[in-house]
Amino acid sequence: xxxxxxxxxxxxxxxxxEFYRGxxxxxLLNRNFGWGTAxxxxxxTEEDNPGGPLSFVTPNDRVITPDLxxxxxxxxxxxxxxxxxxxxxxxxxxxxxxxxxxxxYYGVDTGPVEHESDHYDEWFWNVDAVLVSTxxxxxxxxxxxxTAPVIVAPNCYDPFGLTSDPxxxxxxxxxxxxxxxxxxxxxxxxxxxxxxxxxxxxxxxHLGAExxxxxxxxxxxxxxxxxxxxxxxxxxxxxxxxxSIGMICMGEHPYNLAKTETHAAExxxxxxxxxxxxxxxxxxxxxxRVDPTPEAVRGRVELLLNPVAxxxxxxxxxxxxRRLAAKNEALHISAVTRMVERLxxxxxxxxxxxxx
Numbered sequence: 001x002x003x004x005x006x007x008x009x010x011x012x013x014x015x016x017x018e019f020y021r022g023x024x025x026x027x028l029l030n031r032n033f034g035w036g037t038a039x040x041x042x043x044x045t046e047e048d049n050p051g052g053p054l055s056f057v058t059p060n061d062r063v064i065t066p067d068l069x070x071x072x073x074x075x076x077x078x079x080x081x082x083x084x085x086x087x088x089x090x091x092x093x094x095x096x097x098x099x100x101x102x103x104x105y106y107g108v109d110t111g112p113v114e115h116e117s118d119h120y121d122e123w124f125w126n127v128d129a130v131l132v133s134t135x136x137x138x139x140x141x142x143x144x145x146x147t148a149p150v151i152v153a154p155n156c157y158d159p160f161g162l163t164s165d166p167x168x169x170x171x172x173x174x175x176x177x178x179x180x181x182x183x184x185x186x187x188x189x190x191x192x193x194x195x196x197x198x199x200x201x202x203x204x205x206h207l208g209a210e211x212x213x214x215x216x217x218x219x220x221x222x223x224x225x226x227x228x229x230x231x232x233x234x235x236x237x238x239x240x241x242x243x244s245i246g247m248i249c250m251g252e253h254p255y256n257l258a259k260t261e262t263h264a265a266e267x268x269x270x271x272x273x274x275x276x277x278x279x280x281x282x283x284x285x286x287x288x289r290v291d292p293t294p295e296a297v298r299g300r301v302e303l304l305l306n307p308v309a310x311x312x313x314x315x316x317x318x319x320x321x322r323r324l325a326a327k328n329e330a331l332h333i334s335a336v337t338r339m340v341e342r343l344x345x346x347x348x349x350x351x352x353x354x355x356x
Contacts, residue, residue, distance in 0.1 A: 008069065205227075208228075
């Protein structure tokens with residue numbers, strides 16, 4: 001009997017990590033192995049019913065009572081839910097793709113709830129396994145003393161999901177959620193990108209603006225900006241229509257050590273050439289990496305303003321993204337299947353009929 005898995009999410013299922021680490025893996029596991037998988041955004045079990053197994057509801061109102069519960073960062077999860085799941089033979093797995101403990105606002109009281117904490121330190125250390133996005137994050141979790149298996153499952157990008165037909169131009173930009181970035185990164189945008197907008201007659205497009213978190217709020221010239229709110233991943237090509245050069249800045253901050261190449265992969269999969277200003281080891285093999293200096297950034301941008309060079313870079317960048325997606329897909333699905341088999345073998349839960 002195949003396992004039944006519920007991926008718990010708190011945002012739109014086609015946003016960021018919910019898609020790459022929930023929706024897409026669930027679809028692939030179901031297609032490849034016939035596993036019962038579902039992405040769920042709310043709980044069906046009443047909080048005052050401590051006796052039975054946990055059940056969850058999908059966005060289209062289907063109820064699932066899973067063998068295995070994968071918990072993405074959701075503020076509502078608490079230790080008593082893990083306890084109830086364990087009491088009923090269900091397995092709880094934490095899935096993370098950021099080092100939340102070194103975020104600038106982790107555990108900082110900014111109002112009625114703790115910003116970015118999601119009660120991790122209450123329940124995270126009592127799960128049966130942990131899925132992480134990078135080797136660095138796996139090492140961090142182990143060094144912090146987690147005793148459960150910690151397994152690397154890279155983000156599961158879609159090789160063909162972001163089809164687009166960009167063209168050379170003078171619009172440079174990125175998909176960036178400013179409130180999720182550390183200040184050193186944003187300072188790099190101020191220092192490396194803002195000056196060349198006037199110098200090279202460029203417009204900067206920013207997808208991911210929020211009230212209080214925009215480049216306008218950082219004092220950039222509004223006449224040089226196109227800022228738009230976040231949209232689900234399949235809508236990126238439309239929301240970023242007109243973007244000709246992808247700009248990514250990543251500075252020196254502990255939070256960035258566990259980051260993934262997601263923004264680069266998204267832009268590259270649309271055929272948008274990159275200017276990746278970073279000395280982060282993550283970016284060493286990403287097309288378009290340059291040193292985070294004004295001279296290097298300006299030189300790379302000037303190159304991409306040449307239509308012939310732009311066309312060559314567009315094709316090679318898209319090919320890189322598709323190869324990365326294919327590799328990550330295989331690694332992610334292999335990691336999840338190995339995790340389930342390991343937990344079966346170690347007898348953590350009864351995940352198949354008659355097996356303890």
